[in-house]
Amino acid sequence: MLNGKTALVTGSTSGIGLGIARSLAAQGANILFNGFGDAGQIEALHNGVAQEFGIKTAYHNADMSKPAEIEAMMKFADERFGGVDVLVNNAGIQHVANVEDFPVDRWDAIIAINLSSAFHTTRLALPGMKKKNWGRVINIASVHGLVGSAGKSAYVAAKHGIVGFTKVTALENAHSGVTCNAICPGWVLTPLVQKQVDDRAAREGTSVEQAKKALLSEKQPSGEFVTPEELGALAVFFCSPAADQVRGVAWNMDGGWAAQ
Ligand code: NAD
Numbered sequence: 385m386l387n388g389k390t391a392l393v394t395g396s397t398s399g400i401g402l403g404i405a406r407s408l409a410a411q412g413a414n415i416l417f418n419g420f421g422d423a424g425q426i427e428a429l430h431n432g433v434a435q436e437f438g439i440k441t442a443y444h445n446a447d448m449s450k451p452a453e454i455e456a457m458m459k460f461a462d463e464r465f466g467g468v469d470v471l472v473n474n475a476g477i478q479h480v481a482n483v484e485d486f487p488v489d490r491w492d493a494i495i496a497i498n499l500s501s502a503f504h505t506t507r508l509a510l511p512g513m514k515k516k517n518w519g520r521v522i523n524i525a526s527v528h529g530l531v532g533s534a535g536k537s538a539y540v541a542a543k544h545g546i547v548g549f550t551k552v553t554a555l556e557n558a559h560s561g562v563t564c565n566a567i568c569p570g571w572v573l574t575p576l577v578q579k580q581v582d583d584r585a586a587r588e589g590t591s592v593e594q595a596k597k598a599l600l601s602e603k604q605p606s607g608e609f610v611t612p613e614e615l616g617a618l619a620v621f622f623c624s625p626a627a628d629q630v631r632g633v634a635w636n637m638d639g640g641w642a643a644q
Pocket of ligand 1: 394395396398399400401416418419420421446447448449474475476477497498524525526527568569570571572573574575576577
């Protein structure tokens with residue numbers, strides 16, 4: 385379905401981004417990977433995906449907190465692939481602390497990586513998408529783009545922000561073939577959440593398995609983690625012709641979290 389198209393997935397060296405990149409690759413899209421990690425492992429990862437799905441891949445190491453590096457990555461995408469057809473704004477970090485104790489540098493980093501980076505990639509990708517009259521911007525928000533949780537002020541602010549940004553981008557492009565939507569996952573067991581599980585186990589003196597159960601039972605009625613593959617399937621749907629009129633939504637896949 386996406387043969388000949390190129391997807392840039394920010395933060396795709398791990399977790400949800402990697403799952404979505406693999407799902408888009410399975411549909412024939414070339415993939416530009418981005419994110420942190422060991423250079424050798426990233427090289428092996430993207431070459432492996434290229435081989436597995438018979439597509440082209442590349443990697444750019446832009447730090448998503450740095451607008452100049454994002455600009456360099458978008459230029460690289462133009463030169464290497466002739467632009468970005470599917471932009472998945474996924475890179476994100478977390479920090480948990482109450483407002484009065486929240487480190488200022490963590491606030492600034494979360495707003496830069498989880499929110500402002502999507503503005504920069506999107507503003508630079510849109511002209512090419514509009515020229516082709518086809519494009520998909522998919523923002524990986526969170527159920528925290530819809531509801532709050534104590535201790536996550538920066539994250540919740542950034543995720544609510546990206547849901548708003550999604551709506552405006554969808555509206556500004558409503559008369560074109562460019563759509564913009566957000567995906568709002570509940571708990572997904574990635575390194576970002578594993579850290580919260582480990583912290584909880586240490587704090588409460590329980591096993592990691594007990595901490596996982598406690599985490600889920602608090603918020604996610606299904607009691608099951610969402611998977612990167614399930615989120616990848618939703619991203620593929622957003623890219624399909626059936627989703628041509630899906631514009632500006634914040635679609636939660638959260639085991640019932642936001643239904644409560
Ligand atoms: P993860 O830690 O597994 O992956 C994050 C990715 O972002 C990695 O590839 C990392 O290298 C990259 N990254 C981090 N900082 C970066 C920077 N400055 N520049 C470039 N890349 C950077 O996390 P994840 O759980 O897969 O999270 C991915 C997205 O999904 C995030 O936006 C997160 O907020 C969101 N999300 C996660 C969950 C969850 O339960 N895991 C739930 C809802 C939303």
